[in-house]
Amino acid sequence: MQYGTIIRILGLLVSLFSVTMLPPALVSLIYGDGGGLAFVVAFIFTLITGLAFWYPHRQEKADLRAKEGFLIVVLFWTVLATFGSLPFALLDQPQMSITDSLFESFSSLTTTGATVIEGLDFMPKAVLFYRAQLQWLGGMGIIVLAVAILPILGVGGMQLYRAEIPGPVKDSKMTPRIADTAKHLWYIYLSLTVACSFAYWLAGMNLFDAVCHAFSTIAIGGFSNYDANIGHFNSTAVNIICVVFLWISALNFSLHYSAVSGRNIRNYFKDPECKAFFTIQFVLVTICFLVLVKYSVYDSAEVTLDQALFQAVSISATAGFTTTDFSAWPSFLPILLIFSSFIGGCAGSTAGGLKVIRVLLLFIQGKREVDRLIHPKAVYSVKLGERAIPSRVVEAVWGFFAAYAVVFVVIMIGLIGTGLDNITAFSATAAALNNLGPGLGSVAGTYAQVSDAGKWLLMTAMLFGRLEIFSLLVLFSPAFWRS
Amino acid sequence: MQYGTIIRILGLLVSLFSVTMLPPALVSLIYGDGGGLAFVVAFIFTLITGLAFWYPHRQEKADLRAKEGFLIVVLFWTVLATFGSLPFALLDQPQMSITDSLFESFSSLTTTGATVIEGLDFMPKAVLFYRAQLQWLGGMGIIVLAVAILPILGVGGMQLYRAEIPGPVKDSKMTPRIADTAKHLWYIYLSLTVACSFAYWLAGMNLFDAVCHAFSTIAIGGFSNYDANIGHFNSTAVNIICVVFLWISALNFSLHYSAVSGRNIRNYFKDPECKAFFTIQFVLVTICFLVLVKYSVYDSAEVTLDQALFQAVSISATAGFTTTDFSAWPSFLPILLIFSSFIGGCAGSTAGGLKVIRVLLLFIQGKREVDRLIHPKAVYSVKLGERAIPSRVVEAVWGFFAAYAVVFVVIMIGLIGTGLDNITAFSATAAALNNLGPGLGSVAGTYAQVSDAGKWLLMTAMLFGRLEIFSLLVLFSPAFWRS
Ligand SMILES: [K+]
Ligand SMILES: [K+]
Numbered sequence: 001m002q003y004g005t006i007i008r009i010l011g012l013l014v015s016l017f018s019v020t021m022l023p024p025a026l027v028s029l030i031y032g033d034g035g036g037l038a039f040v041v042a043f044i045f046t047l048i049t050g051l052a053f054w055y056p057h058r059q060e061k062a063d064l065r066a067k068e069g070f071l072i073v074v075l076f077w078t079v080l081a082t083f084g085s086l087p088f089a090l091l092d093q094p095q096m097s098i099t100d101s102l103f104e105s106f107s108s109l110t111t112t113g114a115t116v117i118e119g120l121d122f123m124p125k126a127v128l129f130y131r132a133q134l135q136w137l138g139g140m141g142i143i144v145l146a147v148a149i150l151p152i153l154g155v156g157g158m159q160l161y162r163a164e165i166p167g168p169v170k171d172s173k174m175t176p177r178i179a180d181t182a183k184h185l186w187y188i189y190l191s192l193t194v195a196c197s198f199a200y201w202l203a204g205m206n207l208f209d210a211v212c213h214a215f216s217t218i219a220i221g222g223f224s225n226y227d228a229n230i231g232h233f234n235s236t237a238v239n240i241i242c243v244v245f246l247w248i249s250a251l252n253f254s255l256h257y258s259a260v261s262g263r264n265i266r267n268y269f270k271d272p273e274c275k276a277f278f279t280i281q282f283v284l285v286t287i288c289f290l291v292l293v294k295y296s297v298y299d300s301a302e303v304t305l306d307q308a309l310f311q312a313v314s315i316s317a318t319a320g321f322t323t324t325d326f327s328a329w330p331s332f333l334p335i336l337l338i339f340s341s342f343i344g345g346c347a348g349s350t351a352g353g354l355k356v357i358r359v360l361l362l363f364i365q366g367k368r369e370v371d372r373l374i375h376p377k378a379v380y381s382v383k384l385g386e387r388a389i390p391s392r393v394v395e396a397v398w399g400f401f402a403a404y405a406v407v408f409v410v411i412m413i414g415l416i417g418t419g420l421d422n423i424t425a426f427s428a429t430a431a432a433l434n435n436l437g438p439g440l441g442s443v444a445g446t447y448a449q450v451s452d453a454g455k456w457l458l459m460t461a462m463l464f465g466r467l468e469i470f471s472l473l474v475l476f477s478p479a480f481w482r483s
Numbered sequence: 484m485q486y487g488t489i490i491r492i493l494g495l496l497v498s499l500f501s502v503t504m505l506p507p508a509l510v511s512l513i514y515g516d517g518g519g520l521a522f523v524v525a526f527i528f529t530l531i532t533g534l535a536f537w538y539p540h541r542q543e544k545a546d547l548r549a550k551e552g553f554l555i556v557v558l559f560w561t562v563l564a565t566f567g568s569l570p571f572a573l574l575d576q577p578q579m580s581i582t583d584s585l586f587e588s589f590s591s592l593t594t595t596g597a598t599v600i601e602g603l604d605f606m607p608k609a610v611l612f613y614r615a616q617l618q619w620l621g622g623m624g625i626i627v628l629a630v631a632i633l634p635i636l637g638v639g640g641m642q643l644y645r646a647e648i649p650g651p652v653k654d655s656k657m658t659p660r661i662a663d664t665a666k667h668l669w670y671i672y673l674s675l676t677v678a679c680s681f682a683y684w685l686a687g688m689n690l691f692d693a694v695c696h697a698f699s700t701i702a703i704g705g706f707s708n709y710d711a712n713i714g715h716f717n718s719t720a721v722n723i724i725c726v727v728f729l730w731i732s733a734l735n736f737s738l739h740y741s742a743v744s745g746r747n748i749r750n751y752f753k754d755p756e757c758k759a760f761f762t763i764q765f766v767l768v769t770i771c772f773l774v775l776v777k778y779s780v781y782d783s784a785e786v787t788l789d790q791a792l793f794q795a796v797s798i799s800a801t802a803g804f805t806t807t808d809f810s811a812w813p814s815f816l817p818i819l820l821i822f823s824s825f826i827g828g829c830a831g832s833t834a835g836g837l838k839v840i841r842v843l844l845l846f847i848q849g850k851r852e853v854d855r856l857i858h859p860k861a862v863y864s865v866k867l868g869e870r871a872i873p874s875r876v877v878e879a880v881w882g883f884f885a886a887y888a889v890v891f892v893v894i895m896i897g898l899i900g901t902g903l904d905n906i907t908a909f910s911a912t913a914a915a916l917n918n919l920g921p922g923l924g925s926v927a928g929t930y931a932q933v934s935d936a937g938k939w940l941l942m943t944a945m946l947f948g949r950l951e952i953f954s955l956l957v958l959f960s961p962a963f964w965r966s
Contacts, residue, residue: 332899369882399852
């Protein structure tokens with residue numbers, strides 16, 4: 001293991017990350033909310049620590065293998081989330097324990113959006129800005145992870161998106177390629193954020209709210225500046241803007257890249273994952289609408305459609321924004337929406353869940369198994385559109401699916417062990433693992449009432465979900481640590 | 484589709500099945516409980532109907548393909564369960580609706596053991612005998628299905644147990660082979676039942692109870708003659724006998740066959756599935772014991788061990804016998820046991836669930852995926868013991884796993900739609916699909932309070948579980964019905 005190189009890279013990342021604590025300090029200065037000192041202290045501490053790790057190893061640039069790639073990916077999220085918790089721990093308002101600070105930071109950076117802070121409406125602006133910005137940064141990290149890094153590492157069948165053959169990855173080739181891809185993706189990411197901010201502002205939000213909510217929308221994070229979340233604005237325009245930008249953010253950013261680079265805008269319509277995603281969205285919104293009408297939950301058809309559209313999209317795309325208490329919706333709707341978050345958005349997006357492409361592959365292969373039973377002698381290959389999928393990819397997707405289920409069951413049983421009731425534990429595990437945010441039962445609002453042990457389990461689940469299970473799971477294999 | 488031949492076979496099966504209504508009539512005569520007429524009427528009607536179907540087609544003996552095999556398997560369970568519901572519908576005591584009669588019959592014949600009858604202690608002996616006997620007959624059917632038929636049809640990776648290459652199956656070859664295998668298996672099944680009856684009788688049960696409970700033990704069915712189930716006897720000896728015979732019945736009957744035929748008793752110790760099964764059993768009993776001790780649920784360590792052993796084995800092996808209200812056990816134990824029923828017993832046994840061999844294969848392949856990520860260039864095959872598993876089998880197992888999950892989610896959402904609360908719907912679906920029996924919440928005891936729509940959904944789940952999903956699923960494929 002090339003520890004020197006790993007420490008160099010992490011030191012550099014931590015140093016860069018420290019700079020992101022300055023904008024909240026500036027916000028604090030502008031609004032005079034008294035939270036500025038915590039951010040400045042956290043900035044200085046983070047910067048110095050980062051540099052202290054980087055400096056002794058600044059010359060170490062060894063070639064990296066897949067192993068080092070996994071370690072860097074896991075450390076990227078854990079180390080940054082740990083430093084990211086510093087401002088929360090240092091702040092006078094809100095007063096937060098170490099566990100709560102870490103929970104809020106992990107939840108932000110993984111774009112889960114589960115919160116332990118109650119009374120958001122009265123929080124310092126700097127804190128609200130910092131949370132939204134953490135989600136946004138997490139989203140940037142995920143885009144690069146999902147589009148550029150996981151395909152190279154071959155996690156959960158994502159080699160599907162890779163041109164290269166499997167094998168060791170040379171740092172000398174990998175770093176520039178990742179950096180180049182990242183630059184293009186972030187440009188799109190930033191443009192979308194600006195466009196979303198502008199749209200929110202036009203719809204009546206003030207500039208601060210518009211920027212914060214654009215951050216958490218494009219990151220599919222789900223944080224809001226208000227306890228009532230997006231429901232605070234009580235505006236159909238805001239809801240529709242949110243839905244549209246969630247849809248855009250839940251698509252594979254590679255598609256956006258090919259559209260922007262002028263190569264092909266028709267890719268959206270040809271992409272099987274994109275088509276499946278919108279089919280699922282349409283079905284979910286329709287079901288929610290019909291059931292809400294049947295139970296006469298809202299006064300008019302317009303309000304019903306507004307709420308059905310917003311909640312179905314927000315939960316199934318794993319944003320976790322709320323305009324209404326969907327956990328109190330009638331019949332099977334709360335459970336249906338929680339289940340839908342297991343599918344989530346498209347690969348290469350900021351959404352969580354298993355990802356549409358994987359569910360689509362499982363569906364196609366399930367169909368093939370039925371065909372095989374009917375015609376045992378025929379030879380069937382798994383095809384996605386016109387593309388035959390190598391069996392290695394299909395196997396990796398199945399492995400991902402099973403590992404997801406096992407992690408889910410273990411975390412859920414653990415949570416019940418900490419004293420949560422069954423349905424709260426079930427939905428909290430789903431909400432954390434799918435990087436969704438809100439659950440049902442006693443975690444329909446905040447996670448403040450969950451025990452410390454429960455919060456640690458949920459942080460683990462968030463990390464498993466965000467790192468597509470296997471990036472984290474490989475670290476538990478003894479073979480990983482053998483030289 | 485060779486409908487003539489299919490009708491001939493079914494007509495014959497129904498005629499044979501009618502004879503099984505005579506023993507309960509005899510029981511009724513012995514005990515003078517007044518239920519005899521219903522069984523005689525049902526016998527005559529079933530016999531005549533069966534013969535009426537068989538007679539016009541008695542000469543039709545066309546070769547059968549896989550398709551006809553699936554149709555016969557599905558019709559075997561649905562048609563026999565429908566005729567099997569006649570006595571319930573005809574009886575004065577208990578008074579049962581058509582839906583309830585069908586539910587009880589499907590639940591019996593699939594060895595699920597969910598009941599809608601309340602007040603078992605005061606039921607006519609004939610009814611109690613008939614229910615237990617239906618489970619026992621269902622168990623006989625399952626043994627043949629799992630050991631002789633599913634491997635030929637290649638359902639859910641069970642071609643693993645088949646020597647032949649995939650391809651069309653000639654009736655001329657298939658029927659004698661299945662008949663021969665069945666004869667040997669039933670001999671073992673019968674011997675185990677006699678041994679179990681004798682053991683129960685020695686432990687203090689009267690002869691009637693001993694036979695009925697042996698029926699439902701060897702079939703891993705879970706029916707008892709008392710509302711308090713096995714808890715009625717309040718006997719550690721009975722509990723231990725039940726546990727031992729459940730273990731025997733949850734093993735692959737092919738292993739018993741090779742032991743009985745004197746070929747090799749060491750197969751038990753060499754079989755990876757058998758070893759995994761007992762490892763899981765040991766872990767579950769230990770966890771239950773420790774948690775029960777921690778929460779001081781029972782007065783002494785002996786009682787705690789007795790209850791932990793009995794409930795852990797009964798639920799995880801999908802028997803569903805109860806000595807205590809395990810749904811009221813503390814912390815995560817109820818959910819853990821419900822989850823454990825998803826694993827169930829070994830393939831080729833009377834147990835339900837995914838089956839240990841499949842879970843083991845998924846585990847081994849999950850491990851391979853991790854190894855592949857660490858050493859992308861190495862070539863790994865999936866091995867069970869010393870045997871390499873063909874990728875086609877592994878794919879079929881994955882398909883089975885995914886289909887299981889989809890059926891689970893659809894039925895559970897449907898049940899919530901009929902008005903059940905989330906945890907009742909979750910556990911009822913698991914209890915039906917895994918052919919377990921009792922659930923949590925309002926189905927911890929009987930299913931009497933579930934709506935008719937809910938009962939139909941649960942019958943569907945039982946059938947899906949018992950027919951290993953795909954045997955039923957293929958019938959929904961348009962390709963199946965094309966000539
Ligand atoms: K989220
Ligand atoms: K059972």
